[in-house]
Amino acid sequence: MSEGVEWALHTCLNLSWAEPGEAVSAARLAAFYRLPAAYLNKQMQALARAGIVSSTPGPRGGFRLARAPEDITLLDVVTAIEGPEEAFRCAGILREGPGGEPDVDYREVCVISQSMRKAELSWRRELAGQTLAGIRATVERRHPHTPGNTRNRFANVKI
Amino acid sequence: MSEGVEWALHTCLNLSWAEPGEAVSAARLAAFYRLPAAYLNKQMQALARAGIVSSTPGPRGGFRLARAPEDITLLDVVTAIEGPEEAFRCAGILREGPGGEPDVDYREVCVISQSMRKAELSWRRELAGQTLAGIRATVERRHPHTPGNTRNRFANVKI
DNA sequence: GCACATATACTCGGATACATGATGTCCGAGTAGTCGTGG
DNA sequence: CCACGACTACTCGGACATCATGTATCCGAGTATATGTGC
Numbered sequence: 001m002s003e004g005v006e007w008a009l010h011t012c013l014n015l016s017w018a019e020p021g022e023a024v025s026a027a028r029l030a031a032f033y034r035l036p037a038a039y040l041n042k043q044m045q046a047l048a049r050a051g052i053v054s055s056t057p058g059p060r061g062g063f064r065l066a067r068a069p070e071d072i073t074l075l076d077v078v079t080a081i082e083g084p085e086e087a088f089r090c091a092g093i094l095r096e097g098p099g100g101e102p103d104v105d106y107r108e109v110c111v112i113s114q115s116m117r118k119a120e121l122s123w124r125r126e127l128a129g130q131t132l133a134g135i136r137a138t139v140e141r142r143h144p145h146t147p148g149n150t151r152n153r154f155a156n157v158k159i
Numbered sequence: 160m161s162e163g164v165e166w167a168l169h170t171c172l173n174l175s176w177a178e179p180g181e182a183v184s185a186a187r188l189a190a191f192y193r194l195p196a197a198y199l200n201k202q203m204q205a206l207a208r209a210g211i212v213s214s215t216p217g218p219r220g221g222f223r224l225a226r227a228p229e230d231i232t233l234l235d236v237v238t239a240i241e242g243p244e245e246a247f248r249c250a251g252i253l254r255e256g257p258g259g260e261p262d263v264d265y266r267e268v269c270v271i272s273q274s275m276r277k278a279e280l281s282w283r284r285e286l287a288g289q290t291l292a293g294i295r296a297t298v299e300r301r302h303p304h305t306p307g308n309t310r311n312r313f314a315n316v317k318i
Numbered sequence: 319g320c321a322c323a324t325a326t327a328c329t330c331g332g333a334t335a336c337a338t339g340a341t342g343t344c345c346g347a348g349t350a351g352t353c354g355t356g357g
Numbered sequence: 358c359c360a361c362g363a364c365t366a367c368t369c370g371g372a373c374a375t376c377a378t379g380t381a382t383c384c385g386a387g388t389a390t391a392t393g394t395g396c
Contacts, residue, residue, distance in 0.1 A: 001246040001247050001248075002340065002341090003250065003340085003341085004340085004341090005247065006247070006249060006250060006252060006271070007252070009271045009275075010252060010253075010271060013271065023368095025367085025368065025369090026368080026369075027367095027368090032256055032257075033252040033253075033255045033256050034255045035252070036341085036342060036343080038342070038343055038344075039341065039342055039343080041368095041369070041370080042341090042342085042370090042371090044369090045369080045370065045371080048369090048370095055368085055369060055370090056349085056350095056368080056369085057347085057348060057349055057350090057367085057368045057369045057370085058348070058349035058350045058351085058366090058367065058368055058369085059349075059350050059351060059365095059366065059367045059368070060349095060350065060351080060367085060368090061349075061350080061367075061368045061369070062368070062369085063369090074274060074275070074278070087160040087246070088160050088164065088165070089160075090165060091162065091165060093165060093166070093169060093192040093194070094169075094192075096192045096193045096194075097191055097192050098191075098308055098312050099308065111294050111297045111298050111301070112165070112168045112169060112172065112294060115233060115286075115289045115294060116168075116233070116286075118285060118289075119233070119282050119283075119285035119286045119289075120282065122281045122282055122284075122285045123278050123279065123281055123282035123285075125281075126277060126278035126281045126282075127274075127275075127278045130274045130277075130278075135270050135271060135274060138270045139270050142270070149257055149258070153257050161378095161379065161380090162379085162380085163379085163380090182329095184328085184329065184330090185329080185330075186328095186329090195380085195381060195382080197381070197382055197383075198380065198381050198382080200329095200330070200331080201331090201332090201380090201381085203330090204330080204331065204332085207330090207331095214329085214330060214331090215329080215330085215388090215389095216328085216329045216330045216331085216386085216387060216388055216389090217327095217328065217329055217330085217387070217388035217389045217390085218326095218327065218328045218329070218388075218389050218390060219328085219329090219388095219389065219390080220328075220329045220330070220388075220389080221329070221330085222330090
Protein backbone atom coordinates (compact mmCIF):
# COMPACT_ATOMS: atom_id res chain seq x y z
CA MET A 1 0.00 0.00 0.00
CA SER A 2 1.19 3.46 -0.87
CA GLU A 3 2.88 5.45 1.86
CA GLY A 4 0.70 8.40 0.91
CA VAL A 5 -2.18 6.71 2.72
CA GLU A 6 -0.44 7.11 6.04
CA TRP A 7 0.35 10.74 5.29
CA ALA A 8 -3.22 11.46 4.21
CA LEU A 9 -4.73 9.87 7.30
CA HIS A 10 -2.53 11.76 9.73
CA THR A 11 -2.98 14.97 7.79
CA CYS A 12 -6.77 14.70 7.80
CA LEU A 13 -6.65 14.10 11.53
CA ASN A 14 -4.50 17.19 12.00
CA LEU A 15 -6.85 19.20 9.82
CA SER A 16 -9.72 18.22 12.08
CA TRP A 17 -7.91 20.04 14.89
CA ALA A 18 -7.30 23.23 12.94
CA GLU A 19 -9.17 26.39 13.88
CA PRO A 20 -12.69 26.27 12.44
CA GLY A 21 -12.72 27.90 9.02
CA GLU A 22 -8.95 28.08 8.90
CA ALA A 23 -7.20 26.74 5.83
CA VAL A 24 -3.78 25.11 6.31
CA SER A 25 -1.29 25.14 3.47
CA ALA A 26 0.41 22.00 2.24
CA ALA A 27 3.73 23.43 3.41
CA ARG A 28 2.53 23.66 7.03
CA LEU A 29 0.89 20.26 6.89
CA ALA A 30 4.13 18.76 5.57
CA ALA A 31 6.31 20.55 8.10
CA PHE A 32 4.35 18.78 10.82
CA TYR A 33 6.12 15.50 10.03
CA ARG A 34 9.03 16.82 7.94
CA LEU A 35 7.48 15.45 4.77
CA PRO A 36 8.28 16.71 1.25
CA ALA A 37 5.71 19.47 0.80
CA ALA A 38 5.25 19.16 -2.95
CA TYR A 39 4.54 15.47 -2.75
CA LEU A 40 2.10 15.83 0.11
CA ASN A 41 0.42 18.49 -2.00
CA LYS A 42 -0.04 15.88 -4.67
CA GLN A 43 -1.77 13.55 -2.23
CA MET A 44 -3.96 16.39 -1.02
CA GLN A 45 -5.08 16.95 -4.58
CA ALA A 46 -6.37 13.39 -4.60
CA LEU A 47 -8.25 14.03 -1.38
CA ALA A 48 -9.70 17.20 -2.91
CA ARG A 49 -10.86 15.32 -6.00
CA ALA A 50 -12.56 12.82 -3.73
CA GLY A 51 -14.41 15.58 -1.91
CA ILE A 52 -12.74 14.90 1.42
CA VAL A 53 -10.95 18.24 1.66
CA SER A 54 -11.55 21.55 -0.10
CA SER A 55 -8.74 23.70 -1.37
CA THR A 56 -8.43 27.47 -1.71
CA PRO A 57 -5.53 29.11 -3.52
CA GLY A 58 -3.76 32.34 -2.73
CA PRO A 59 -2.55 33.86 0.53
CA ARG A 60 -4.34 32.52 3.61
CA GLY A 61 -5.30 29.61 1.39
CA GLY A 62 -4.70 25.92 1.85
CA PHE A 63 -6.79 22.89 2.69
CA ARG A 64 -9.61 22.27 5.11
CA LEU A 65 -11.93 19.34 5.69
CA ALA A 66 -14.86 19.45 3.29
CA ARG A 67 -17.12 17.41 5.57
CA ALA A 68 -17.63 16.78 9.24
CA PRO A 69 -15.18 14.23 10.69
CA GLU A 70 -18.17 12.02 11.46
CA ASP A 71 -18.76 11.70 7.72
CA ILE A 72 -15.19 10.78 6.76
CA THR A 73 -14.30 7.11 7.07
CA LEU A 74 -10.90 5.51 6.80
CA LEU A 75 -12.14 3.76 3.68
CA ASP A 76 -12.87 7.14 2.08
CA VAL A 77 -9.28 8.25 2.57
CA VAL A 78 -7.77 4.94 1.49
CA THR A 79 -9.92 4.84 -1.64
CA ALA A 80 -9.07 8.43 -2.49
CA ILE A 81 -5.34 7.70 -2.44
CA GLU A 82 -5.15 4.11 -3.62
CA GLY A 83 -7.95 4.20 -6.16
CA PRO A 84 -11.19 2.25 -6.25
CA GLU A 85 -9.80 -1.00 -7.66
CA GLU A 86 -9.62 -3.96 -5.32
CA ALA A 87 -6.19 -5.18 -4.33
CA PHE A 88 -6.78 -8.66 -5.74
CA ARG A 89 -7.99 -8.04 -9.26
CA CYS A 90 -8.96 -11.33 -10.86
CA ALA A 91 -7.56 -11.06 -14.35
CA GLY A 92 -9.76 -13.93 -15.41
CA ILE A 93 -7.00 -16.34 -16.28
CA LEU A 94 -9.64 -19.07 -16.38
CA ARG A 95 -10.58 -17.58 -19.72
CA GLU A 96 -7.29 -18.89 -21.09
CA GLY A 97 -7.83 -22.30 -19.56
CA PRO A 98 -9.72 -25.28 -21.00
CA GLY A 99 -13.36 -24.50 -21.62
CA GLY A 100 -12.80 -20.78 -21.13
CA GLU A 101 -15.63 -18.66 -22.48
CA PRO A 102 -14.56 -15.22 -23.72
CA ASP A 103 -17.78 -13.53 -22.62
CA VAL A 104 -18.04 -14.84 -19.06
CA ASP A 105 -17.30 -12.46 -16.18
CA TYR A 106 -14.97 -14.67 -14.22
CA ARG A 107 -14.93 -12.32 -11.27
CA GLU A 108 -18.37 -13.70 -10.55
CA VAL A 109 -17.76 -17.31 -11.52
CA CYS A 110 -14.25 -18.02 -10.25
CA VAL A 111 -14.41 -19.44 -6.75
CA ILE A 112 -10.96 -18.15 -5.89
CA SER A 113 -11.97 -14.67 -6.94
CA GLN A 114 -15.04 -14.91 -4.75
CA SER A 115 -13.04 -16.01 -1.74
CA MET A 116 -10.50 -13.25 -2.15
CA ARG A 117 -13.23 -10.71 -2.65
CA LYS A 118 -14.98 -11.89 0.50
CA ALA A 119 -11.84 -11.21 2.52
CA GLU A 120 -11.38 -7.85 0.89
CA LEU A 121 -14.97 -6.89 1.63
CA SER A 122 -14.33 -7.72 5.27
CA TRP A 123 -11.36 -5.37 5.19
CA ARG A 124 -13.36 -2.60 3.58
CA ARG A 125 -16.24 -3.06 6.01
CA GLU A 126 -13.84 -2.64 8.90
CA LEU A 127 -12.39 0.52 7.41
CA ALA A 128 -15.81 1.93 6.58
CA GLY A 129 -16.82 1.49 10.22
CA GLN A 130 -14.07 3.77 11.49
CA THR A 131 -14.65 7.50 11.15
CA LEU A 132 -12.20 10.31 11.55
CA ALA A 133 -14.29 11.52 14.48
CA GLY A 134 -13.85 8.19 16.22
CA ILE A 135 -10.11 8.24 15.77
CA ARG A 136 -9.97 11.81 16.98
CA ALA A 137 -11.99 11.03 20.09
CA THR A 138 -9.68 8.16 21.02
CA VAL A 139 -6.58 10.29 20.56
CA GLU A 140 -8.04 13.12 22.63
CA ARG A 141 -8.93 10.73 25.41
CA ARG A 142 -5.40 9.33 25.55
CA HIS A 143 -3.51 12.57 24.90
CA PRO A 144 -5.74 15.49 25.95
CA HIS A 145 -3.26 18.19 24.96
CA THR A 146 -2.99 17.05 21.33
CA PRO A 147 -5.59 19.48 19.89
CA GLY A 148 -3.91 22.49 21.48
CA ASN A 149 -0.48 21.30 20.47
CA THR A 150 -1.57 20.84 16.90
CA ARG A 151 -3.18 24.26 16.60
CA ASN A 152 -0.10 25.76 18.19
CA ARG A 153 2.18 24.05 15.74
CA PHE A 154 0.13 25.19 12.79
CA ALA A 155 0.33 28.78 14.02
CA ASN A 156 4.02 28.89 14.88
CA VAL A 157 5.83 26.53 12.53
CA LYS A 158 8.45 28.16 10.36
CA ILE A 159 8.36 27.39 6.68
CA MET B 160 -1.33 -6.96 -4.98
CA SER B 161 0.99 -8.93 -7.20
CA GLU B 162 -0.52 -10.82 -10.07
CA GLY B 163 1.54 -13.81 -9.04
CA VAL B 164 -0.89 -14.41 -6.19
CA GLU B 165 -3.65 -15.22 -8.65
CA TRP B 166 -1.37 -17.54 -10.58
CA ALA B 167 -0.20 -19.27 -7.41
CA LEU B 168 -3.72 -19.84 -6.12
CA HIS B 169 -5.00 -21.32 -9.36
CA THR B 170 -1.86 -23.39 -9.76
CA CYS B 171 -2.11 -24.85 -6.26
CA LEU B 172 -5.73 -25.72 -6.95
CA ASN B 173 -4.74 -27.47 -10.17
CA LEU B 174 -1.97 -29.30 -8.37
CA SER B 175 -4.54 -30.63 -5.92
CA TRP B 176 -6.20 -32.39 -8.84
CA ALA B 177 -3.03 -33.95 -10.20
CA GLU B 178 -2.55 -37.71 -9.94
CA PRO B 179 -1.45 -38.62 -6.42
CA GLY B 180 2.32 -38.65 -6.27
CA GLU B 181 2.66 -37.12 -9.69
CA ALA B 182 4.88 -34.07 -10.08
CA VAL B 183 3.86 -31.43 -12.61
CA SER B 184 6.51 -29.29 -14.25
CA ALA B 185 6.29 -25.52 -14.31
CA ALA B 186 5.96 -25.67 -18.08
CA ARG B 187 2.79 -27.75 -17.89
CA LEU B 188 1.36 -25.65 -15.09
CA ALA B 189 1.99 -22.51 -17.11
CA ALA B 190 0.56 -23.96 -20.31
CA PHE B 191 -2.73 -24.41 -18.47
CA TYR B 192 -3.38 -20.67 -18.63
CA ARG B 193 -0.84 -19.66 -21.29
CA LEU B 194 1.36 -18.03 -18.68
CA PRO B 195 5.09 -17.39 -19.10
CA ALA B 196 6.62 -20.58 -17.76
CA ALA B 197 9.85 -19.11 -16.41
CA TYR B 198 8.04 -16.50 -14.39
CA LEU B 199 5.55 -18.95 -12.96
CA ASN B 200 8.55 -21.07 -12.03
CA LYS B 201 9.80 -18.12 -10.00
CA GLN B 202 6.53 -17.91 -8.10
CA MET B 203 6.63 -21.65 -7.50
CA GLN B 204 10.03 -21.23 -5.93
CA ALA B 205 8.46 -18.88 -3.41
CA LEU B 206 5.79 -21.48 -2.66
CA ALA B 207 8.50 -24.10 -2.25
CA ARG B 208 10.45 -21.92 0.18
CA ALA B 209 7.25 -21.48 2.18
CA GLY B 210 6.77 -25.23 2.35
CA ILE B 211 3.51 -25.21 0.39
CA VAL B 212 4.82 -27.24 -2.53
CA SER B 213 7.82 -29.52 -2.89
CA SER B 214 10.00 -29.60 -5.97
CA THR B 215 11.95 -32.38 -7.62
CA PRO B 216 14.39 -31.77 -10.46
CA GLY B 217 15.12 -33.91 -13.46
CA PRO B 218 12.87 -35.82 -15.85
CA ARG B 219 9.46 -36.69 -14.42
CA GLY B 220 10.18 -33.92 -11.93
CA GLY B 221 8.20 -30.82 -11.14
CA PHE B 222 6.05 -29.59 -8.28
CA ARG B 223 3.52 -31.23 -6.05
CA LEU B 224 1.65 -30.09 -2.97
CA ALA B 225 3.76 -30.56 0.13
CA ARG B 226 0.76 -30.77 2.47
CA ALA B 227 -2.84 -31.87 2.36
CA PRO B 228 -5.17 -29.25 0.83
CA GLU B 229 -6.93 -29.07 4.19
CA ASP B 230 -3.72 -27.65 5.65
CA ILE B 231 -3.15 -24.97 3.02
CA THR B 232 -5.01 -21.72 3.57
CA LEU B 233 -5.37 -18.82 1.19
CA LEU B 234 -3.37 -16.76 3.66
CA ASP B 235 -0.49 -19.21 3.37
CA VAL B 236 -0.30 -18.71 -0.38
CA VAL B 237 -0.73 -14.96 -0.23
CA THR B 238 1.96 -14.62 2.42
CA ALA B 239 4.33 -16.84 0.46
CA ILE B 240 4.07 -14.63 -2.62
CA GLU B 241 3.58 -11.17 -1.15
CA GLY B 242 5.79 -11.51 1.88
CA PRO B 243 4.91 -11.33 5.56
CA GLU B 244 4.80 -7.53 5.89
CA GLU B 245 1.41 -5.95 6.37
CA ALA B 246 0.08 -3.79 3.56
CA PHE B 247 -0.23 -0.70 5.74
CA ARG B 248 3.16 -0.36 7.34
CA CYS B 249 3.12 2.49 9.83
CA ALA B 250 6.40 4.24 9.24
CA GLY B 251 6.03 6.02 12.54
CA ILE B 252 5.80 9.52 11.18
CA LEU B 253 4.60 10.61 14.60
CA ARG B 254 8.22 10.28 15.62
CA GLU B 255 8.98 13.32 13.44
CA GLY B 256 6.07 15.28 14.90
CA PRO B 257 6.00 17.41 18.05
CA GLY B 258 6.80 15.44 21.16
CA GLY B 259 8.03 12.47 19.14
CA GLU B 260 10.08 10.02 21.16
CA PRO B 261 12.76 8.15 19.19
CA ASP B 262 12.39 4.97 21.21
CA VAL B 263 8.63 4.54 21.15
CA ASP B 264 7.11 1.83 18.94
CA TYR B 265 4.45 3.90 17.25
CA ARG B 266 2.86 0.88 15.67
CA GLU B 267 1.48 0.20 19.14
CA VAL B 268 0.78 3.77 20.18
CA CYS B 269 -0.55 5.40 17.01
CA VAL B 270 -4.34 5.13 16.92
CA ILE B 271 -4.43 5.26 13.13
CA SER B 272 -1.98 2.41 12.94
CA GLN B 273 -4.14 0.39 15.32
CA SER B 274 -7.27 0.99 13.28
CA MET B 275 -5.60 0.03 10.03
CA ARG B 276 -4.12 -3.03 11.61
CA LYS B 277 -7.50 -4.06 12.95
CA ALA B 278 -8.92 -4.00 9.43
CA GLU B 279 -5.96 -5.90 8.08
CA LEU B 280 -6.30 -8.55 10.78
CA SER B 281 -9.91 -9.00 9.71
CA TRP B 282 -8.72 -9.57 6.16
CA ARG B 283 -6.11 -12.06 7.25
CA ARG B 284 -8.56 -13.92 9.46
CA GLU B 285 -10.91 -14.29 6.53
CA LEU B 286 -8.13 -15.63 4.33
CA ALA B 287 -6.88 -17.98 7.03
CA GLY B 288 -10.38 -19.45 7.31
CA GLN B 289 -10.43 -20.58 3.69
CA THR B 290 -8.51 -23.72 2.85
CA LEU B 291 -7.58 -25.09 -0.52
CA ALA B 292 -9.75 -28.10 0.25
CA GLY B 293 -12.77 -25.87 0.76
CA ILE B 294 -12.20 -24.08 -2.52
CA ARG B 295 -11.73 -27.37 -4.28
CA ALA B 296 -14.94 -28.82 -2.86
CA THR B 297 -16.94 -25.83 -4.04
CA VAL B 298 -15.48 -26.01 -7.52
CA GLU B 299 -16.16 -29.74 -7.76
CA ARG B 300 -19.74 -29.23 -6.65
CA ARG B 301 -20.34 -26.60 -9.32
CA HIS B 302 -18.29 -28.18 -12.10
CA PRO B 303 -18.03 -31.90 -11.46
CA HIS B 304 -15.87 -32.64 -14.50
CA THR B 305 -13.12 -30.20 -13.52
CA PRO B 306 -10.85 -32.78 -11.80
CA GLY B 307 -10.91 -35.08 -14.82
CA ASN B 308 -10.43 -32.22 -17.22
CA THR B 309 -7.45 -30.98 -15.27
CA ARG B 310 -5.73 -34.37 -15.09
CA ASN B 311 -6.41 -34.83 -18.78
CA ARG B 312 -4.90 -31.52 -19.65
CA PHE B 313 -1.82 -32.22 -17.57
CA ALA B 314 -1.34 -35.50 -19.40
CA ASN B 315 -1.95 -34.31 -22.97
CA VAL B 316 -0.81 -30.71 -23.18
CA LYS B 317 1.95 -30.07 -25.68
CA ILE B 318 4.92 -28.08 -24.46
C1' DG C 319 20.41 -62.46 -20.89
C1' DC C 320 22.10 -59.30 -17.39
C1' DA C 321 24.76 -55.59 -15.13
C1' DC C 322 27.07 -51.54 -15.54
C1' DA C 323 28.88 -47.28 -17.41
C1' DT C 324 27.76 -43.55 -20.38
C1' DA C 325 25.16 -40.23 -22.74
C1' DT C 326 21.02 -37.56 -22.91
C1' DA C 327 17.13 -34.94 -22.15
C1' DC C 328 14.59 -32.73 -18.86
C1' DT C 329 13.80 -30.14 -14.46
C1' DC C 330 14.49 -26.59 -10.95
C1' DG C 331 17.19 -22.57 -9.15
C1' DG C 332 19.18 -18.36 -9.15
C1' DA C 333 21.38 -14.49 -11.72
C1' DT C 334 20.26 -11.20 -15.10
C1' DA C 335 17.36 -7.45 -18.09
C1' DC C 336 13.08 -4.74 -18.79
C1' DA C 337 8.57 -2.10 -17.68
C1' DT C 338 5.52 -0.04 -14.91
C1' DG C 339 4.01 2.61 -11.24
C1' DA C 340 5.18 4.96 -6.91
C1' DT C 341 8.00 8.73 -5.32
C1' DG C 342 9.86 13.24 -5.66
C1' DT C 343 10.53 17.94 -7.92
C1' DC C 344 9.51 22.01 -10.53
C1' DC C 345 7.15 25.87 -12.63
C1' DG C 346 2.79 28.29 -14.20
C1' DA C 347 -2.23 30.08 -13.30
C1' DG C 348 -4.80 32.39 -10.10
C1' DT C 349 -6.06 34.93 -5.84
C1' DA C 350 -6.00 37.76 -1.48
C1' DG C 351 -3.75 41.15 0.68
C1' DT C 352 -0.80 45.41 0.45
C1' DC C 353 0.99 49.49 -1.11
C1' DG C 354 0.80 53.65 -3.63
C1' DT C 355 -1.75 57.27 -5.81
C1' DG C 356 -5.27 60.43 -6.97
C1' DG C 357 -9.46 62.79 -5.72
C1' DC D 358 -9.29 61.05 4.74
C1' DC D 359 -11.16 57.75 1.41
C1' DA D 360 -11.54 54.99 -2.88
C1' DC D 361 -9.41 52.85 -6.43
C1' DG D 362 -5.91 50.48 -9.15
C1' DA D 363 -1.59 48.12 -9.67
C1' DC D 364 1.66 45.12 -7.49
C1' DT D 365 3.44 41.51 -4.76
C1' DA D 366 3.59 37.36 -2.28
C1' DC D 367 1.57 33.22 -1.57
C1' DT D 368 -1.25 29.05 -2.79
C1' DC D 369 -2.83 25.16 -5.45
C1' DG D 370 -2.61 22.38 -9.77
C1' DG D 371 -0.63 19.77 -13.06
C1' DA D 372 3.50 18.60 -15.99
C1' DC D 373 8.09 16.74 -15.70
C1' DA D 374 12.25 13.59 -13.67
C1' DT D 375 13.85 9.74 -10.75
C1' DC D 376 13.82 5.41 -8.55
C1' DA D 377 12.18 1.09 -6.49
C1' DT D 378 9.56 -2.97 -7.36
C1' DG D 379 7.06 -6.19 -10.06
C1' DT D 380 7.47 -8.62 -14.44
C1' DA D 381 9.87 -11.38 -17.67
C1' DT D 382 13.87 -14.02 -19.47
C1' DC D 383 17.97 -16.86 -19.77
C1' DC D 384 21.52 -20.14 -18.64
C1' DG D 385 23.87 -23.41 -15.38
C1' DA D 386 23.69 -27.42 -11.75
C1' DG D 387 21.74 -31.65 -10.99
C1' DT D 388 19.00 -35.97 -11.75
C1' DA D 389 16.23 -39.94 -13.66
C1' DT D 390 15.78 -42.29 -17.83
C1' DA D 391 17.37 -44.52 -21.93
C1' DT D 392 21.03 -46.55 -24.52
C1' DG D 393 24.95 -49.12 -25.65
C1' DT D 394 28.50 -52.37 -24.36
C1' DG D 395 30.98 -56.00 -22.15
C1' DC D 396 30.64 -60.28 -19.62
